[in-house]
Every structure is written in structure tokens, then in C-alpha cells.
Amino acid sequence: MSAQQKAYASLSAMALRFPGATEHHPWGETAIKVKGKVFVFLYLGPEGLALTAKLPETGRAAMMLPFAEPTGYGLGKSGWVTARFRPKEKVPVPLLEEWIAESYAAIAPPKKRA
Numbered sequence: 001m002s003a004q005q006k007a008y009a010s011l012s013a014m015a016l017r018f019p020g021a022t023e024h025h026p027w028g029e030t031a032i033k034v035k036g037k038v039f040v041f042l043y044l045g046p047e048g049l050a051l052t053a054k055l056p057e058t059g060r061a062a063m064m065l066p067f068a069e070p071t072g073y074g075l076g077k078s079g080w081v082t083a084r085f086r087p088k089e090k091v092p093v094p095l096l097e098e099w100i101a102e103s104y105a106a107i108a109p110p111k112k113r114a
Helices: 003-016 093-107
Strands: 021-024 030-034 037-045 048-054 068-070 080-085
Touching (some): 003 021, 003 030, 003 037, 003 048, 037 093, 048 093, 080 093
Antiparallel strands (some): 021 030, 037 048, 048 080, 068 080
């Protein structure tokens, strides 16, 4: 298993530990939802690994990182950030876990967050 496959497995497992989290597979990527709303997208393919999360608190700081960009389709204007890593690039798993937690807190209903 490659380092990026391990990172993908770790990140998806971490996201699925949140209360009410469910995994879906639209458009060839993994969408992890709570109460029917996506809080993280994950993709692993020939281009590498990508993660998209809603970052209302740390999004501006995240955008300063070389691997981060505003999410397309107008989602970037709403605080969504996408991180992309080419196949041989190191994935900062602890940072991305923080992003997943922030995104879950932003999307999950108050009862789920408690």
C-alpha cells in the first residue's frame, strides 16, 4: 500500500468515526456526509490524493499553503477549500484531520456535534 493509499484510508476512517457520518461515492470520489450533507470529499486516483472540506475558521490560513485552493463550482466563496497532492507528494494527515473535524463541526446539526 502506498503512502497516499494509507493517508486516504486513515482520513476516510477518521471522518467516518463522527456521529452520523455515512460514506457515498458520487462522481468517482468519496463523499462523507452527516444528515445528508457532505462535510468532506476525498479522491484518490492516478493524479494523486485530494481532499475538500468547509473551513469557516481556518480557510484563509489554509489558502496560504501551496497545496490548497478555493474549491470550484463556486464553493470556494462559501469557505470550501481543496487540497491536492501529486502521487509522490507527502500528505500532511494530522492537518487534514483537523480540517475534517472543522468541516464536520460546520456542517453537522448541533445535536450531532454534542
